[in-house]
Structures are given as structure tokens and as C-alpha cells.
Amino acid sequence: MKNVAIATCAAVALASAGVVAQQVTGTVESHLAAAKKAAGSDFTALYDRICMEYEKPLAPPAPAGQGRGGGGGGRQAGPPPAAQWHAEPAKVFDNLYFVGMTEYSAWALTTSQGIIVIDTIYDYSVEDEVVNGLKKLGLNPADIKYALVSHAHTDHIGGAKYLQDHFGTRVVMSKEDWDVSDRTIPERIRPKRDIEAKDGDTLTLGDTTITMYLTPGHTPGTISSIYQVKDRGATHTVATWGGTAFNFAPKPENFLPYIRSAERYRGVVQKSGADVVLSNHTAYDSTNAKIAALRTRKPGERHPYVIGNANILRYLTTAEECAKAGYLATTKLAGTSSR
């Protein structure tokens, strides 16, 4: 364990679910309006994905087996053909590279002592995108020392075992999501339980440190993170929101941790001065358009990912307001069906 450069700091006390519930006032409509305003014209994909369904009254849940999937990016048997998902890798910052798919992102953060991969996409795409992507970018996949997995859904954890097996990559995830992995990830692609990150822990490799925050909601131990990147020598701070959609059972109590996490992480982001937001789904941070813009960026032109702190707060406000709309909409539904 001597290579484990993980440091712990005291967990921040979190408000109880009951307190959060009392704080959700207003109506579904008022929260939808607040979310729409926060989303502006740049985070419409986020609004559409997590808010839009509450614009109409919710239908009672479908019978078991026909509801929405709990796996996040689950798929049919057999991998889909590469033509459906392959994306080319790209250098995004001096020390950060996109090595993901058309819909799902993996990020490679280069340091003075190797590479940290943030999210590992699927088992069937990790070799094509992460391994071959790094090679195309002139980097060595054998240098992947850590894989930080935001949460245990197959679209983010799927490639972790491959990296463990091929490069001895240490896999970092929250204890809560290692437990999810043990229960839900097929053994064939499940990484061996490795480093358990706690709230506020830092992961350091060489000259680079990632601070990890547990933001339960999307999964019980979703990790959101803060770290620095450089653009043409200037330092910027990245914030990631580790799990976005409400893919849990549509019950009021399931929205409360998400609301609490979004609120708390917004404070973290504000304090960090983060000016870049990155997602693990390309739609939410407009990765495909931004990478295209980077390819034609002229000297002196603004970096498309550097959007400023206030805009990242809007991103998190959108997520929080949609969760509040979801809480109230599911509360209303529970009220009507019990009468």
C-alpha cells in the first residue's frame, strides 16, 4: 500500500434528510421555473434530462420490470458496434485529455508521476478509447496509476477491471459504491475492491492533487471532485458533478440526498473558485461542441471549457432545482395514490 497517496480529512456534517425535506417549499412549477432560469441556454441538455418529465403530472409507476432502469447506462446483451459510440481522443488542457465515447466521458489527467483516469467508461470501449486514445495522443497507457471512478454504474466503472488487470492501475471509489459494485456489477467486469475514498479525501500523484467529495444522490457514494488544470500555462480549477440523472426509484425520499449534496457541493465549488465544469456524460457539459471548438481555437481566444464560477453554480442550481421538482412531484403522486 506504499503507493497510496490518499489523505483523509474530517467529513463535513451533513443536514439530516428530515431537515432537507422541510426546506423544500414552493411548488413543482416554481422549481421548474428556477431550474430553467438557472440552466439558461447552455445547460438545456441537463434541464431536459432531469427536469422535463415533471412538466406534466407524473404517471403512477409502471409494474415491476417495466420501470426505468436502475443501472445507469445499462445495455442489451453484447457490445454495440463501435460505429455507434466511438469518439476520437482530444487534448483539452495542457494536462487533461478527453478519452471517452460520443456519449460518455473518460478524462486523463497527466501528472509528473503518471496518469490519473477519471471514469473508465465501458468494458467494451476502454481499450479503444482510453488505451488507444492515450497512444494516439502520444501518452503511455502503462502510466495510468489511478482510476478514479465517480460511481458504480457500468458506463463509468466498466473499464476499471481492464485497467487493473493490464496496468496494475489502482482503482479509487467510495466504500458505498464499492458495495454497489459488489451487488450489481457482473463479476466478469467488476474490479477488485481497492482504495476506498471518504468525503474530503485527496488523491495525490506527483504534482497533482484531486479533492474528492461524497455527493450521495445518484448513487449512495457518488464522488464529485475538484482539481487543477492548465491552459497555455494558466491554472484553472475543474469541478465535476459525479452523478447527474435521477435514475433511482421515483420516491420522494430518494431525492433528498441529491438535493442536500447539490446544495453542499455548490458551496464547495464556490469556495474553490472552480471555473471549469466537466461531466462524465458528454451532453451535460457540451463536450462534443467544445472539443470541436478547441480544434479551431485561435491564439488568444477564450478556452471553451473555461466558463467562470458563477456559471458552474448555475449548473448545480439546475440539478438541485430539478431534484426539488422531482421531490415535490413524487410527493404529490404518493399523496394521490394513497387516497
Ligand SMILES: [Zn+2]
Ligand atoms: Zn450513473
